[in-house]
Amino acid sequence: MIPLPLSIALAHLRSRKRQTLVSVLGVMLGVGVFISISGMMQGFQSYFLSQIVETNPHVVVTDEIRRAAPQPMQLLHPAAAVQISRILPRDPVRGIVGAGAMLDALAAMPGLSAAPTLRGQMILRRAGRDYAVTALGVDPVRELRVTSLERDMRQGSLAALGTRPDGVVIGSGLADKMGATLGDTLAVATTAGGESTLRVVGIFHTGLEQQDTGQVYVALARQQSMQGRPRVVNEIHVRLDDIGRSIPVAAMIEGRWGFKAAPWEETYARILSVFVLQNAIIFSTTGSILVVAGFGIFNIISTVVMEKARDIAIMRSVGMPRGGVVAIFVIEGLVVGVLGMVAGWLLGWGIAAVLRQVPSPGASDPSEKLRVVLSGFTFVLGSAIALASAVGAAWIPARKAARTDPLAIIRGAT
Amino acid sequence: MTIATLEGRGLTRVLPGPVPTTLVAEVDTAFPPASFTAITGPSGSGKSSLLYLLGLLDLPTAGEVLVDGQPTSGLDDAARTATRLERFGFVFQFHFLLPEFSVLDNVMLPMRQLGRLRPEAMRARAMGLLDQLDMPEVAHKRPDALSGGQRQRTAVARALANDPQILLADEPTGSLDTRNAAAVFAILRALAREGRTVVAVTHDEALAATADRRIRLVDGRVVGGTAAG
Structure with missing residues (x-):
């Protein structure tokens, strides 16, 4: 009842x-x-x-230092009330020092892939109009291990950068704005003063406006040459098998090498x-x-x-x-x-x-x-x-x- | 000497307000077991108010109600409610049956609230009470399918569900015709003969005359009474 x-x-x-x-x-x-x-x-x-997360690296190591190194006087008297003013910064660090050794060390770690990058600005010119973009100089073989950009390719491929040193892979938004198609030639100017031409070898579409209209990929050596920074790498892209490990891995890298390592949670915090x-x-x-x-x-x-x-x-x-x-x-x-x-x-x-x-x-x-x-x-x-x-x-x-x-x-x- | 099942000592009830109204004034009365008492008086004389005080439905302004010789003024609301459930049965002028429930379910209501019997035993006791009141055939009908007399007898059966020692009835025949009113009073008399303490408020002097004892109230005070053989 x-x-x-x-x-x-x-x-x-x-x-x-x-x-x-x-x-x-x-x-x-x-x-x-x-x-x-x-x-x-x-x-x-x-x-x-x-x-x-799929398109971009899980951890990005840049040639920045989060915190300025302590001054020798502070190291000498750690308990003293030392005030040092008007410190002039040293010349900006030109890239990641010892990037090759860092890449080798990261490659040896399980569940982790790393690729070198040189990020810089460039201007693409077509039909009399200029388009300012961020250019990533990448090693296409290694870059494919840290992003899934190949999946987002509409035409051509990222791997083509390996066989075409003058190649450039552009986003669909940029291609539409420029009216560029696969095989077109674009004039390029960089802040270092270099001018040359690049041929479109790939067009990608990630669905992310910022990337599709403002980011291009070129071969690393070509980028180093155009930016006037031979053998310099200013970013290392890291991809993890387990995305949940991004924060501890970033902390480990930053602790070991001192360069700023931002996990994707930090990069996309906003x-x-x-x-x-x-x-x-x-x-x-x-x-x-x-x-x-x-x-x-x-x-x-x-x-x-x-x-x-x-x-x-x-x-x-x-x-x-x-x-x-x-x-x-x-x-x-x-x-x-x-x-x-x-x-x-x-x-x-x-x-x-x-x-x-x-x-x-x-x-x-x-x-x-x-x-x-x-x-x-x-x-x-x-x-x-x-x-x-x-x-x-x-x-x-x-x-x-x-x-x-x-x-x-x-x-x-x- | 037999202890009264129900007793009121100096019972007074005053309604507060700008002009306080005295409903019951210094009533001393006792109700022994196996007795049928009729409380009579003119309209507004305090008959029902006295019954509500005796049934622990209302709190006296002064005085004390004793159940089985035990004072009740110290009981909180929960204890008074539990006492009503176990010791009292109430019949009102209007039957107050739950319209969504069958007659059988209405009779079982207090038993379900008390929760001492198993469902089969509750059903059997409810059927027994309906049988005793000559209405087993309406057990599964809804109250709106019953006559006025049948509804009031159902209310009597519900009042007896937990086998209370004390049965209080407030104008139980007020909405009935003469024949049904006499039948209900006959039932109340029979219940008193079984050993219960039955107290009924009525304005019908003829019916009151059939009770064992009468208490007459005027302006809240006992002005007279008789004890029938």
Whole structure:
């Protein structure tokens, strides 16, 4: 036999079928929208992150020093109050000193690949117009081990840089702006004053605007020559088999060689913080639907409390404690919440299935569909908000019902 | 000497307000086991108020209610509620049956709240009470399918569900015709003969005359009474 408060609660809900159904639909809609919209947002974020992380190195070692080296006077008197002012920096470090040895050491470590790079600015000229871009001088064989750029090639290949020393691989956005196609020749000028020509041997499309319009790849030796920095490398790109190790590996490199080593989490910290803000907005917006659904529950239970005042009075007079009365109405809210929650799971899953059939706007592949990631966390969070909202909405009228003076109602009836 | 099952000592109830209203004033009365007492009086004389004080539904402004010789003024709300559940049965002028439940479920309500019996035993006892009140055939009907007399007898059955020693009835025949009113009073008399303490408020002097004993109230005070054989 089911507990008395539960059977009374179910009887109340059955007696108001239409209102109960509307309340359940409200919760269902809230949970369904919460799950599907959150899933779509998570799908977008995970796609965006995977694009960034897949396309780019997991750790980038640059020829920068995070913290200036302590002065000899400070080393000599570590406990003294030494103040040194007007220190002039030495000439900027021209590249990573001992890059070859560092690459050899990194290559010997398991689960890790490394490639040398010389990053510099250059201007591409075509049809009388200049396009300022960031050029990465790479060893194509090694670079292919640290990025998945080859996967994003629309035409040509990165490996072609190995056979065409005057080759350049450009992004699709830049190619469109310049009207350049595979095999075209571009005039090049660098800040070092060098001028030459490059031939387009590849066009890539990562989907990341900044890279597709502002970044090009050339052979490392060619870049060193054009930048007037022979045998110099100013970046080492590292890729890991286990992406989760990026922070400790970066710390290890920085501790061992002293150069700044930025894990991808640091490089894209701003994007990650935008995601956090985005999630907060999405969760609060869709969560507010569930709070509104709570008003529906509040409405039905307040109505039932008013209608059932005599029933409450008789139950109190025959010996039902206040807690029992509260339990009846909280259970009513909970039942509506649970039914709406389960129906909301199905609705959310259904909306997600439909969204997965919608073409992804701006995708390089026209057959690519919207990505929707339905995570357990989203289900749990949506359900928790729904149930908390339902119980909270029921609690207020339930407490009012429990405080009802049965005698006042019985006297009023006679 | 037999200890009274229910006793009121100096019971007074004053409704607070700009002009305090005295509902019951210094009532001393005792109700022994196996007795049927009718409380009578004109409208507004404090009959129901006295019954609510005796049934622990209301708190006296002064005085004490004793159940089985034990004072109840020190009990908190939860203890008073538990005492009502175990020791009292209530019948009101209006049946107050839960409309969504069948007659059988309504009768079982106090038993389910008390939770001492197994479901089969609850069902059997509820059926036994309905049988005793000559209405086993309506056990599975909803209250709205019953006549006024049947509803009130269902309320009596519900009041007896936990086998209480004390049965309090507030104008139990107020909404019934003469024939049904007489039938309900006959049931109350029979319950008193079984050993229960039955107290009924009524404005019907003819029915009150059939009780073992009468208490007459005017303006909240006992002004007279009779003890029938």
